[in-house]
Amino acid sequence: MIKKMKWFKKKNLPLPKEHICCNCGTQTVGKYCHECGQNVFAGKEQPILHLFGQMLENAFSLDAKAPRTLAFLMFRPGFLSTEYRAGRISRYVHPVKLFWMATLILFALMIYQLGANKNVAINNQEYKGKIVDINFDKKEVSNYATSDTLHVPSMNSSADVEKPKENHEQLFINFLSKYAPYISFLFIPLFALLLALFFWRNKYYYISHLIFTVHFHTFLWIFWSLLMLIDILTPHWKYPNWLSLLLFILPGIYFAIALHRFYKTKSRWQSVWKAILILLLYFIIFLTVVVFLIILMEKLNFFHGGY
Numbered sequence: 001m002i003k004k005m006k007w008f009k010k011k012n013l014p015l016p017k018e019h020i021c022c023n024c025g026t027q028t029v030g031k032y033c034h035e036c037g038q039n040v041f042a043g044k045e046q047p048i049l050h051l052f053g054q055m056l057e058n059a060f061s062l063d064a065k066a067p068r069t070l071a072f073l074m075f076r077p078g079f080l081s082t083e084y085r086a087g088r089i090s091r092y093v094h095p096v097k098l099f100w101m102a103t104l105i106l107f108a109l110m111i112y113q114l115g116a117n118k119n120v121a122i123n124n125q126e127y128k129g130k131i132v133d134i135n136f137d138k139k140e141v142s143n144y145a146t147s148d149t150l151h152v153p154s155m156n157s158s159a160d161v162e163k164p165k166e167n168h169e170q171l172f173i174n175f176l177s178k179y180a181p182y183i184s185f186l187f188i189p190l191f192a193l194l195l196a197l198f199f200w201r202n203k204y205y206y207i208s209h210l211i212f213t214v215h216f217h218t219f220l221w222i223f224w225s226l227l228m229l230i231d232i233l234t235p236h237w238k239y240p241n242w243l244s245l246l247l248f249i250l251p252g253i254y255f256a257i258a259l260h261r262f263y264k265t266k267s268r269w270q271s272v273w274k275a276i277l278i279l280l281l282y283f284i285i286f287l288t289v290v291v292f293l294i295i296l297m298e299k300l301n302f303f304h305g306g307y
Contacts, residue, residue, distance in 0.1 A: 069093040078261035081212040102221035109228040
């Protein structure tokens with residue numbers, strides 16, 4: 001019988017006799033140090049698969065709690081925020097950590113989709129240009145070439161040479177890829193402030209509104225990422241009208257249900273009209289900030305190589 005390779009063999013290492021943490025020197029009880037949280041087997045001989053697992057866990061900040069957290073987030077609106085407010089935090093992925101990962105994935109897909117659409121547009125323009133060249137009337141070209149009004153531009157004339165246009169779209173994509181994840185964090189306190197104003201009777205601390213906001217935006221980012229992923233994988237498929245309408249109102253329905261469960265509103269209709277007003281005000285604020293940023297970047301000549 002062939003034995004498993006030593007590198008990939010799972011080992012049940014016994015606990016060290018002294019139980020002293022190599023990182024901070026604290027006497028530990030169990031597998032992890034209660035002072036700094038380091039594993040007592042850190043730095044010792046371990047299987048390669050376990051090492052790669054630790055690398056992926058540290059790189060993407062995901063662990064065994066991620067599937068359960070995502071399931072509750074997507075299918076039980078307001079549940080995670082209620083759990084956090086009740087003090088049940090460690091059993092789920094931290095809200096900020098989950099939001100940051102969802103933000104990076106969303107804007108990576110946005111940048112990829114913008115770049116793909118731009119390449120398609122360029123290819124279509126080149127294709128149309130070739131068709132126009134092929135469909136020239138030969139008689140008109142020959143008559144124009146033999147006429148006395150033929151003007152041949154000088155190769156050395158700078159006025160006749162068309163200057164290449166600056167690619168504003170590409171500069172905006174680069175700006176989006178660098179700063180959009182950070183800009184998205186600016187809207188979180190604003191949205192939480194709207195919640196605090198609408199639900200001031202609940203007497204929740206601002207941190208509770210903030211956690212609810214982070215959970216809701218994480219749901220939005222994941223929801224939009226899934227839609228973008230479907231568009232990328234199936235570029236020629238179009239949503240039916242009824243499905244497009246459902247996908248458009250689904251975040252609003254999720255938000256109203258989450259408000260009803262987290263803030264314990266008197267009725268569902270109260271949650272619905274408050275959700276509509278909050279989302280409407282939020283959209284106005286978001287649109288105002290985006291227009292302001294575009295005007296500011298134009299004033300600073302950001303799209304003209306000024307910055």
